[in-house]
Amino acid sequence: MRVTNNMMVNNLLRNLYKNYTKMDKSQQMLASQKRFLRPSDDPIGVTRSLRLTTEILNMQQYKRNAEDTDSWLQSSEQAVKNMISVMQRIRELTVQGSSETYSEEDRRKIANEIRELKEQLISIGNTTYAGSYLFSGFKTDKALLTKDGTYDLGGGMLSGGEIIEVNIGISDRIGMNILGQRIFGSMATTTYDEYVLKGVSEFKGVTFDGSNNAIQIQYGSIADVITMDNGSTYTSVDSLRFIEDLNDKIATSSLAGLVRAELENGIIVFKGAREIKINSAGTTMDTKDIMGIEVDRNAVLSKVAVSDLDDIDREISHGSTLYMLKASGTFSGAAKDDEFIIYYGDNTYTITMDKDYTFDDDKEFIYDFNKKLADIPGLAGHMALAIKDGMLAITADKSFKLEGTLNTNFEKLGFKDGIGESGLKSTKVEYAIEGGKLDLFNNPITIASGAQIHINYGGKSYSIDLTDKTYDDTPGNTFNDLINDIQNGINNMPELKGYVTVTGEDGRIRFNADSAFELVYGVTGNFASVTPDIDDTNDRLDISLGNGSPITIKIPHGNYANINDFTQALQSAIDADLSLRGKVNVANDGTNITFYSPLSISLSPADGSGILTSPSQSINEPMDSIGFNTSKSSVYIGDRVESGSSTQLLGVLDQLIKDLEENNSEGIERALSRLDAQIDNINSIRAEIGVKTNRVELTLNRIEDDNVNLRGLLSKNEDIDMAETLMNLQMQQNVYNAALSVGAKIITLSLVDFIR
Numbered sequence: 001m002r003v004t005n006n007m008m009v010n011n012l013l014r015n016l017y018k019n020y021t022k023m024d025k026s027q028q029m030l031a032s033q034k035r036f037l038r039p040s041d042d043p044i045g046v047t048r049s050l051r052l053t054t055e056i057l058n059m060q061q062y063k064r065n066a067e068d069t070d071s072w073l074q075s076s077e078q079a080v081k082n083m084i085s086v087m088q089r090i091r092e093l094t095v096q097g098s099s100e101t102y103s104e105e106d107r108r109k110i111a112n113e114i115r116e117l118k119e120q121l122i123s124i125g126n127t128t129y130a131g132s133y134l135f136s137g138f139k140t141d142k143a144l145l146t147k148d149g150t151y152d153l154g155g156g157m158l159s160g161g162e163i164i165e166v167n168i169g170i171s172d173r174i175g176m177n178i179l180g181q182r183i184f185g186s187m188a189t190t191t192y193d194e195y196v197l198k199g200v201s202e203f204k205g206v207t208f209d210g211s212n213n214a215i216q217i218q219y220g221s222i223a224d225v226i227t228m229d230n231g232s233t234y235t236s237v238d239s240l241r242f243i244e245d246l247n248d249k250i251a252t253s254s255l256a257g258l259v260r261a262e263l264e265n266g267i268i269v270f271k272g273a274r275e276i277k278i279n280s281a282g283t284t285m286d287t288k289d290i291m292g293i294e295v296d297r298n299a300v301l302s303k304v305a306v307s308d309l310d311d312i313d314r315e316i317s318h319g320s321t322l323y324m325l326k327a328s329g330t331f332s333g334a335a336k337d338d339e340f341i342i343y344y345g346d347n348t349y350t351i352t353m354d355k356d357y358t359f360d361d362d363k364e365f366i367y368d369f370n371k372k373l374a375d376i377p378g379l380a381g382h383m384a385l386a387i388k389d390g391m392l393a394i395t396a397d398k399s400f401k402l403e404g405t406l407n408t409n410f411e412k413l414g415f416k417d418g419i420g421e422s423g424l425k426s427t428k429v430e431y432a433i434e435g436g437k438l439d440l441f442n443n444p445i446t447i448a449s450g451a452q453i454h455i456n457y458g459g460k461s462y463s464i465d466l467t468d469k470t471y472d473d474t475p476g477n478t479f480n481d482l483i484n485d486i487q488n489g490i491n492n493m494p495e496l497k498g499y500v501t502v503t504g505e506d507g508r509i510r511f512n513a514d515s516a517f518e519l520v521y522g523v524t525g526n527f528a529s530v531t532p533d534i535d536d537t538n539d540r541l542d543i544s545l546g547n548g549s550p551i552t553i554k555i556p557h558g559n560y561a562n563i564n565d566f567t568q569a570l571q572s573a574i575d576a577d578l579s580l581r582g583k584v585n586v587a588n589d590g591t592n593i594t595f596y597s598p599l600s601i602s603l604s605p606a607d608g609s610g611i612l613t614s615p616s617q618s619i620n621e622p623m624d625s626i627g628f629n630t631s632k633s634s635v636y637i638g639d640r641v642e643s644g645s646s647t648q649l650l651g652v653l654d655q656l657i658k659d660l661e662e663n664n665s666e667g668i669e670r671a672l673s674r675l676d677a678q679i680d681n682i683n684s685i686r687a688e689i690g691v692k693t694n695r696v697e698l699t700l701n702r703i704e705d706d707n708v709n710l711r712g713l714l715s716k717n718e719d720i721d722m723a724e725t726l727m728n729l730q731m732q733q734n735v736y737n738a739a740l741s742v743g744a745k746i747i748t749l750s751l752v753d754f755i756r
Contacts, residue, residue, distance in 0.1 A: 012743045019739055023732040029720050030729065045717055052714040058170075059707045066168040066703060069176040070696045076134050076178055077689045079127040083183070084682050086117050086124070090653065091675045097660055097668050104663045111660035118653045122149055125180060135180035137162025144180040149650040150189075150305050151180070153643045156505070160318060160638030168699050174692060178685060179318070181641045185648025185681070186319045187311040188381035188397055192370035193363075197276045197299035199292030202266040203239035206290045208232045216282030217250075217259055220274035224253045225282050239263055257355050258364065267292065273367035275299055306374035307646040308381035312655055312674055316648055316681050319639035322429045323400060324512075326393040326501060327414030328491070331362045334412050340369075341403035344396060347378055365413075366392070381646075389487075389504050390480030399428065428514040429501070431634035435627030437507040440479055444472035451622040453486070454522035454596055455500070457513060461585045461596040462496060463522055464489040466622055479504060482626070509626055511634070518633040521618035524594045525603050528613050530563045540606035543580060546599040551577060552606045563588050598631045649678050 028037055036042040096102065097110045125135060125145045132140035139162075142154035151158065163175040206212070213228040226249045234242045246261045259272045268291045270276050276299040278287050287293045311317065333356075340351040351372050357365045369385045383396040392413050394400070402410050438445070449468040454461065467485040471477045483504045491497040500513045511519065525541075532538060534557045542550035553573045560566040567588045575581045585596045595601055597618075604615040620631075652674045659667030 012739070016736070016739055016743065019732060019736045023729060023736055027729065030722075030726070033720055035717075035720050048717050049714060052710055052717065056707065056710050056714065059703055059710065062167065062169050063700065063703045063707070065166045066696050066700050069166050069168060069174060070693065070700065072129055072134070072176045073689055073693045073696060075127065075129040077686060077693065079124050079134060080178075080183070080682060080686045080689060082124050083121060084679065084686065086120055087675065087679045087682065090114055090117050090656075091672070091679065094656060094668060094671050094675060098665065098672065100665070107660045107663055107668075111657045114653060114657055114660070118149065118650060118657075119147075121650065121653075122147065125184060135178060135183065137177065137179055138164065140164075145184070145647070148305075149647060149654075150303075151641050151643055151645050151647065153641075155643045157640050157642050158319075159640040161636050168696065169703070172699070174695065176692070178689065181318045181639070181647075183682060183685060184650065185316045185678075186639075186641045187307040187309075187317070187646040187648050187651050188320070189308075189642075189645035190306045190370060190374050190379075190381050190384040191303050191642070191644035192367060192384060192386070193273070194302055194304045194367065195272050195274060195276050195299040196302050197270040197278070197293060197297070198264070199267045199269070201292035203234075203236060203242060203263075203268055203292075204290055205234050205236040205238065206242075206285075207234075212284050212286065214282065214284040215287060216279040217255055217270070218275075218277050218279050219255055219258050219272055222254055222258070223279060223282075224255050226250055226253060226255075228285075239266060239268070243268065257368075270299065272299075273363045303644040304370075305644050305646050306370075306380055307651060309651065309655065311381070312648060312651045313670075316677065317639075319641040320397040321637070321639070322395055322642075323398060324388070324393055324395045324429060324501060325400070325402070325415070325498075326388055326487070327391045328488070329391075329411075329414035331359060331365065331392055331414055332412050333358045333361065334365055334409065338409045338412070340409055342379075342383070342394075343401040343403075344379060344383060345398055345400075349376055349379055351376075362387070362392070389483040389502075390478075391484065429512040430514055430637050431516050432510055432512045432637055433517075433519060433628070433632045433634050434508050434510045436629065438479065438509070438627050439507065440471050440473040440477075440482075444470055445482070445625045446470045447622060447625070452522065453489075453622055453626075454520045454594075455496075455511075455517060456520050456585065456596060457496065457500060457517040458515060460495070461520070461522070461587045461594070462493055463589070463594055464493065464496075479507065483509060486626075509628075513634065516634050516636070518598060518631065519623060519628055520596045520598050520631050521600050521620055522594050522596045523601050523603055523616050523618040524592045526613045526616050527593060528610055530566055530588070530591070530593060531560050532566070532611070533559045534569075534611075538609055538611040540609040541612050542604045542606045543574070543584065543595070544602040544604070545580070545583060545597055550602075550604060551579060553577060553580070555611070563590065563593070567593055598633070600631075652678060 025037075029035065036045055039046045093110045093114055097107050102110075122145045126143045127134050133143055136142050136144045136153060137158045139153055139156060139158065142156065143152045144158075146152045158179060158181060160179065160181075162177075162179060164177045165173045165175050167173055208228045208230055210230045213230060213232075214225050215228075216223055216225045226246070228245065228249065232245070240263055243261050243263050250256060250259055250261070258274075259270055259276060262269045262271060270293075277297060278293060278295045280295040283295055287295060334353055336353060336356050338353045340353075342349045342351065351369065353365075353368065353372075355368075366385050366387070373379045373383050373385070374381075382398065383394065383400070385392060385394055387393070392415075394402075402415060447466045447468055447470075451466045451468070452463045453466065454463050456462075464486070466489060469477065469485075471479070471482045473479070483502050486509070487502045490500050490502065500511065500517070503510045503512060511517075528538065534555050536557075539555050539557060540552050542552050544550045553570075553576070555569055555573045560569060567586055570593065571586045574584050574586065583597055583599065584601065587594055587596065595603065595618075600618050600620065602615065602617040603612060605612040623629075652671065655667065656671040656675075658664075659671065
């Protein structure tokens, strides 16, 4: 082989470049302190580093979660600790008040201090952490309690399942919040709306001389002038007599049975089921000076809470499930002496109305009906009448039944369907699914002909027909109409009627049931025959779930005499495939066979099979349009409290205050055992928070140790050995310099140099 000078020079330069590259890499390693600069340097090492880096990032997130949880728990523990301090002070005052040496005046002073401590407890119940209410479950933007001590929750509901769970480790979750009803308890409560027009000062007295005795009261669209007798004189201590005379005058006017006056702590109050005000026109009485009520001032809408006081002596309750019976028709009025018979628990109760009601008097009827419920010891706090989704509905905390005779008075309230000898079903709501918020005015919903929604309930699947119409918030096409139409579709299923209900709030549709259920996709198969002879020519079809590949199922050969046998054979064939078992249910309506699945589902003919005449695919447009963008499973509600319901803890204090003010020694004595039960409950909750706090702190320590270990492994995997790298660089420099020296001699060799 002939070696030229040019070849030697090229080899020299190539080797010099290799040596220089190695030296450059060593210098970069020294500068970056890393063993590899690109994946190709060490693919295995890079893979290990990525895995370790991911673990470190996860640990950092777990640490942040744990630190936030720890802060939340510490805030909760401090709040509970403060509650215990307040309760212990209340107990000390109660012990003092139980002493026979204390006078009535002393006990009233104690009652006033306990009233202030009650307000402090309400404030603690509304404690926030970083702007979030600690004890309001998922509704962290809503206060737990009103200033009166009933549950607030922004008008909503707090269920026993609203536990905020946080990941603080791999497969390690912790519920960081304590639900308010566990601290304050729950009392059976009937709530109803009431308009209150209240004075700002006590009654001062008045003498009527004909120029100052007229007062015009506006109630809804009704207004009437009430005229007090000329020459009547009332001093400041005659407020009760004035109230009696005023109510007598109202009873002879068009406002009879609609407005009443009451006295609360010396202050005059007007109450009713609709808006109330005193009009300036037609009023000659100086109502501001006499009663502390300015003319033309609107009444305030408030929620009246009537509780079962026996609950304060029962075991602390965390709420209850709700039984609801919703009317299917509209309110048509009621007559005086109409009787409404209710079977509740082991007893029968009869509600008798005192006056006539037209179809426009629905608010008055609800108001009066609930007041009568509140006056019955067995029903007070346990049952209420209200408007749900535009229809009357009766709710209770136990299963109940209405009078089952035909032509019952309940038909006047819209409770028509199903009334017979057995009475109506009631729904025990324990599970629910809620959809997204709808805006029918700006985004109308059109339900196409033949549209259905599909539901799995009680181990079976059902297709519910929807009404073919457009809901655009016009009369007859409102949000409530949409809910009622869906409910009517459900009621057409005997197995679902009374057990699955549809309600709505704030533009969101909500499905409710007494057991776990799910909204699913459904597709009806286009079968050549639903009672066929199955052989090699028609024994297969393909099923696809979601974006998955088609799965072929094979039906056993034979003759199927009816659609039920064929449906059962289909289900058995589906269940034989492990990838489909439990994910696809099949049902028939006597004519068609429908496939149901939590995932979108497609059917298509298998190669060589003629059992399906054409492909078909599930369409979820109806569900999407009403706010349910994906298939959803029900969420367990559990024990729950409604806005406006009373708390057991504050109920104990209210009764104690009342007993102190009435100088009831026996009641004060009983309060001690009630207070002890409440203090024990709060102490147990504090202990639970302490256990969680200890767990989080141990987790934080473990995370810190794991973080140190992971970073150590990452350092060993990535970081260079400084001494070794410096030695390699020095060796590479020596090699490079030697190569340059030798190369200089090789490059200078030429013919001219040889001749010289």
